[in-house]
Amino acid sequence: MALISLRQLLDHAAENGYGMPAFNVNNMEQIHAIMQAADACNSPVILQGSAGARSYAGEPFLRHLVLAAVEMYPHIPVVMHQDHGSEPAVCFRSIQSGFSSVMMDGSLMADAKTPSSYEYNVETTRKVVELAHACGVSVEGELGCLGSLETGMMGEEDGHGAEGVLDHSQLLTDPEEAADFVRKTGVDALAIAIGTSHGAYKFTKKPTGNVLRIDRVKEIHARIPTVHLVMHGSSSVPEDWLAIINNYGGDMGQTYGVPVSEIVEGIKHGVRKVNIDTDLRMASTGAIRKHLAENTANFDPRKFLKEATKAMSGICKDRFEAFGCAGQASKIKPVSLEVMFGEYKAGKLDPKVS
Numbered sequence: 001m002a003l004i005s006l007r008q009l010l011d012h013a014a015e016n017g018y019g020m021p022a023f024n025v026n027n028m029e030q031i032h033a034i035m036q037a038a039d040a041c042n043s044p045v046i047l048q049g050s051a052g053a054r055s056y057a058g059e060p061f062l063r064h065l066v067l068a069a070v071e072m073y074p075h076i077p078v079v080m081h082q083d084h085g086s087e088p089a090v091c092f093r094s095i096q097s098g099f100s101s102v103m104m105d106g107s108l109m110a111d112a113k114t115p116s117s118y119e120y121n122v123e124t125t126r127k128v129v130e131l132a133h134a135c136g137v138s139v140e141g142e143l144g145c146l147g148s149l150e151t152g153m154m155g156e157e158d159g160h161g162a163e164g165v166l167d168h169s170q171l172l173t174d175p176e177e178a179a180d181f182v183r184k185t186g187v188d189a190l191a192i193a194i195g196t197s198h199g200a201y202k203f204t205k206k207p208t209g210n211v212l213r214i215d216r217v218k219e220i221h222a223r224i225p226t227v228h229l230v231m232h233g234s235s236s237v238p239e240d241w242l243a244i245i246n247n248y249g250g251d252m253g254q255t256y257g258v259p260v261s262e263i264v265e266g267i268k269h270g271v272r273k274v275n276i277d278t279d280l281r282m283a284s285t286g287a288i289r290k291h292l293a294e295n296t297a298n299f300d301p302r303k304f305l306k307e308a309t310k311a312m313s314g315i316c317k318d319r320f321e322a323f324g325c326a327g328q329a330s331k332i333k334p335v336s337l338e339v340m341f342g343e344y345k346a347g348k349l350d351p352k353v354s
């Protein structure tokens with residue numbers, strides 16, 4: 001059984017200089033697509049479930065789908081991660097459900113809409129870290145609010161659109177504050193705000209360094225070099241899938257995502273986890289639209305769902321290869337959460353912040 005913690009995987013990624021895509025999952029086809037791609041290129045996997053995924057599939061279904069992936073691919077290390085926990089109770093329930101990693105997103109209040117105070121973020125995140133580490137489970141925190149530096153609008157998080165226009169001090173993580181946050185909370189990984197946002201509509205034109213601040217990643221990494229950085233809202237919004245969706249009856253506006261080359265630059269400077277949801281949504285929608293348009297007599301969902309799986313798998317393979325995690329799965333020796341607990345207790349995994 002190769003269910004491992006996020007901390008183990010990201011430590012391995014840091015030691016070996018690669019990054020990991022973390023794909024959002026809601027159903028069997030997405031999990032099939034990710035696992036088939038990982039199997040083909042010998043990559044470890046992070047499967048993450050949002051609150052939206054839990055309410056769509058139901059907690060037992062989501063859990064058993066991930067466990068089925070672990071059973072079917074015993075040679076692939078899998079992290080089962082809970083995305084954007086809006087309050088500690090969400091994280092605790094995920095730990096109870098068997099997740100090996102949780103995210104406490106204290107950058108927003110429990111309504112997942114209102115930006116929180118720094119003190120609130122520290123306190124709620126610290127509380128989750130204390131309990132999660134006692135179970136050997138990893139914790140990702142978030143500092144700074146995801147949102148567009150073009151418009152000041154936050155992206156959607158877990159199905160809720162945060163309200164109002166934010167200023168740049170809220171939309172960009174401060175390196176000094178990041179160091180203080182890590183020291184006070186003990187998080188294993190830190191999601192940072194650098195101008196990315198959730199969903200397909202991230203940038204109105206190909207992003208420049210003014211709106212996608214990879215320079216800020218470098219500054220944060222220089223300040224806290226041993227902390228694993230996480231980029232949310234990091235779909236690349238593939239132009240080919242956008243065109244296929246629109247050519248087969250869809251109506252998506254022109255939009256731009258985060259270029260893979262910029263993510264790769266981030267990976268050179270401490271980014272270890274890259275959250276991707278929209279790209280798989282677009283690939284599956286495009287593939288299904290195309291299949292149904294070209295096969296009007298078909299009424300067997302397996303046929304178009306297979307096309308969707310193939311399309312999503314193609315994106316996964318591209319990211320595994322670009323981020324350098326292809327070829328790494330067989331090099332990882334799974335460590336149990338029980339052993340991780342012992343390491344936390346012994347202080348061996350304490351963040352190093354000067």
Ligand SMILES: O=C(CO)COP(=O)(O)O
Pocket residue numbers: 024083084197198199200231232233234235236275276277278279
């Ligand atoms: O950050 C994400 C999930 O937490 C997903 O981001 P995208 O919408 O860019 O795929």
Ligand SMILES: O=C[C@H](O)COP(=O)(O)O
Pocket residue numbers: 024050051052053083084156157158159198199277278
């Ligand atoms: O956090 C953002 C992810 O894209 C999850 O989206 P979702 O809440 O619609 O599942």
Ligand SMILES: [Zn+2]
Pocket residue numbers: 105107108142145146157
């Ligand atoms: Zn957030």
Ligand SMILES: [Zn+2]
Pocket residue numbers: 084198232233275
């Ligand atoms: Zn996110």
